[in-house]
Amino acid sequence: MSEMDVLLSETERSFGLRQIQAGHARMLVIGRDVNQPIGEVWNALSDPSRIAAYFAEPRGELRRGGDYELEGYATGMILRCDPPRMLTVTWLPPHGNPGELEIHLTDVDGSTRVELLFASVRKKFAVIDPEVAAWAAGPGWEFFLDRLDAHVHGRELSPNMVSWEQMEEAEQELYQARNAAWERVRDEFERQHAPLPGPE
Structure with missing residues (x-):
């Protein structure tokens, strides 16, 4: 198994359907194990100063029912x-x-199982769309989990970026390989489900 295959195998990928406030949505599900206690992972996901260290600092009313912004x-x-x-x-x-976006954490013998669910009413949100200069949700949220994992293990992080096109060559190669994996998962899902209404 190549190094790329090992990196790809660290993540479980699937699709589903979900009703969200915005309407009927497709949902991607990312499963990843993080070798840190659940309290440490939760703190990294909920403390604004720690989120800023590996992603972007949330601002606003950071409580249930409050509004937030990630610039x-x-x-x-x-x-x-x-x-x-x-x-x-x-x-x-x-x-x-x-x-x-929904994140579930489960304690597994002192380690943490992270399940990230992201649902969107936009049909083409999961994989690279040449017409939209934005992160593809599948490989994009995997990159977020990479940075979370590096942060909780105290590893040095490269500067965060607003576009996957700013990545170094090795990171771009991994991003593209993950995108191809999500395309395969999406295609299999679409063979089994009728198209949903909503924007492309």
Whole structure:
């Protein structure tokens, strides 16, 4: 098995359907194991100063029912917060197609199982869309989990970026390979489900 195959195998990828505030949505599900206690992972996902260290600093009313902003990425509302198990927020990126992000944490023998669910009413949100200069949600959220994992393990992080096209060559290669993996998962899902109404 190549190094790329090993990196790709660290993540479980699937699709589903979900009803969100914005309507009927497709949902991608990313499963990843993080070798740190659940409290440490939760703190890294909920402490604004720690989020800023590997992603972007959230601003606003950071409580259930409050509005938040991640400059350059999204605005939204905090729908649910159940420490240290679940966080759910609405997600409105600059391109304007609303979605919903939910993160579940489960303790597994002192390590943490992270399940990230991202739903959007936009049909082409999961993989690279040449017509939209934005992160593809599938490989994009995997990159977020890479940075979260590096942060909780104290590894040095490269500067964050607002476009995947700013990545170094090796990171871009991994991003493209993950995108291809999501394309295969999406195609299989579409063979089994009728198209949903909504924007492309």
